Amino acid sequence: MLLIAHLEIPVWLGSVVAGVGVVLVCGGIAVLAPNLGVNAMLTMSLGLSVGVLGGFVRRATRLSALEAEKVREERILARETAGRIALARDLHDVLAHSLGGLTVQLDAIDALLEAGRIDEARTRATEARRLAAHGLADARSAVAALREPSLPHETDTDPSAAVDELIRAHQALGGSVAVNVDGASRAVPEAVATAVVRAVQESLSNARRHAPRSPVALSLEWRDDRVTLRVTTPLPAEPQPRGGGYGLTGMRERFESLPFGGSVHAGARDGEFQVVAEAALTTRSAQKGGR
Template sequence: MTARGRLRDRIRTPLVQLNVVGIVLVAVALVPAHLDPRSVVVTALGVVALACWATWVLTGSGRPRTVALLVCGPVAAVGAGLGSPSLIAPVIASLIVLISDGTRSATMIVGSVAADTALTAVSAAAHGFSFAGLLSLLAGVAFGTLGGYSRRQRNAAEAQRQALFASTLAAEREAERAALLEARSAAARDVHDVLAHSLGGLVIQLDAIEALLERGHVEEATVRASEARRLAGEGLSEARSAVAALRDPSAAAPVTVPDHALETLLTAHRSLGGTVHAEGDRTLGGLDAGHREAVAGALREALVNARRHAPGQPVLVRCSREGHAMVLRVENPIGTPPRATPGGGHGLTGMRERFAALGDGSTVHAGADGDRFVVEARAVSP
């Protein structure tokens, strides 16, 4: 935009138009009734003050505006004290604008107020103003000072309000982002469970079928094929549920984990050729949906890891109650590094995330203990 265009836009604003009207009115009041040395001086001072007033009104920012503000007040103060009270208007206007600007230093503001007050008082005393007249001029200086300070406070409050609004908006966006990331993490855990449990089990079944067919055990291979078909169907159903939850989390059906979920997982592990020795009460009674899902997920991941890392090795599962908590401990010998199977690499992380999301002191630990790998989960009853 050109300088002329910017000037035209400023003139169209109501505040600038009000200042222009004030400049015109003061200019009319400056016209002397008769010429004498004093009136010429006062008129000259008035012209300088009005020129400065017009400069900082029509100039958006920069050094010329600052100089005009600093010159306008003192020059007008002298003119007002020498016999032209209308020049107190530029003093008031310059003080309001100068003080209300939050970028101005305290030294500049105090200096301007002191200069305007002193020059008004000295020039009024030299001209012979009455005490009442002097007080009226000083009241004008005080009015400009208080008006500028009030406006400065209002601007500061508005800046704080905008900063608070921006901070609140940023916090809301961060909360939305965190919720989105949590939803994505939850979906990733669900997808991992589908891959690791269903498809991982399917790979094991297909390997077993291949071995049985090579040995001519067709009937056993047929049984394994039926089990593989069941696993594939479960995996497809779970995958569809996970995708539906990703598309519309609000429409996703709530996860229901029955009391016998742990026993079902143990049975599935045995059907895949695994050996399990289970001890204790394996029902999930007394736990809510979130804790049931976390405990079942911990056992599922422990059994998947046992099948991958130590295939054919016995797994020990102990369940116990400690006060208001259910404790699940799964142990298996540490085997050779696993072969590549679908869904590997994120199960333990997802398991820990589930327990951390409960936020009630429930914990899960997984790692080597001597020559055994141990997963121990502790779910606090609500």
């Protein structure tokens, strides 16, 4: 029983010891006490068999406990990994938007100062300060969420105001956006609203970085079972340095992890780069999107 139950000892060794024990019992009775007969042999062999069975049961129990511990550790690791990915996604969105916008503003301020347009440079500096303050507040919120994660709760939020603010910020940085809204916006689960806002933020940041001063077409399509975001930007005449690709990856992760599912498709076609992000608002829509 001890040999078979011990996980660091090969199970065959315990079985061999049990088999040798049966041979010794039967041989000992036959040689030393033949008068005990077959019943004694069977009884003692049965006792050894019970020990073997008990060893296998204990071994299986220990293996099961080890497997359960392994599963628990894997779940903890998965939660920690998901938390790190979420934090990296939030910080990327915040930094790409705020620092990218600051770079644009500082370049513009430098050009305005060289041209002697002091008042316009001062206006740009004010916008840069406001952008930096918003970026710092968003970064603090992300860090606070990591240090003291809030309990999960379901609230509905209308993302329209946040989207409008991002559009105004893009225009203040010298960009132009043609906006089209199909359907009436409404409050949606907070996760969906956040995904839509972050997708707009990332798309406009990419437009400023890869196609500065190019017109951006942004459309939001509201339906009963889904909301679809499309952002289209002309491809630059000259190839632009590629980034790390974390923005689009984070966008896909956000939409795919939504309660009812979602998807993101991005790519170049006919001289334009288009991002299409769709979030399901009902289970039926999610199933349809999955097919």
